[in-house]
Amino acid sequence: MEIHFGILASIFGxxxxxxxxxxxxxxxxxxxxxxxxxxxxxxxxxxVIIIISLIILNLLTVK
Structure with missing residues (x-):
């Protein structure tokens, strides 16, 4: 999965x-x-929500 601005913007939001x-x-x-x-x-x-958001962000950047 490629990193798009929309993905990062939604996680930041x-x-x-x-x-x-x-x-x-x-x-x-x-x-x-x-x-x-x-x-x-x-x-x-x-x-818990912050940790889950960081895990999702890491998974998106690794792939």
Whole structure:
């Protein structure tokens, strides 16, 4: 599979959207600021999504 600009743009879009949603949920919304367990859960989900995005990016660049 060849690397196209569209593939890289979509992965970048998913990555930045994930970071933006994390920022909005954890740091901007007052109802989520007090829930420490919820913050840990959101951070773990974000870590998994970031790792999956990086694995997909590596697989696309190797082929």
């Amino acid at each position: 998913m990555f930045t959207t994930n970071l933006f949603m994390c920022d909005m949920l954890l740091y901007k919304s007052p109802e989520y600021n007090d829930k420490k367990i919820f913050k840990i859960f959101i951070n773990l989900i974000n870590l």
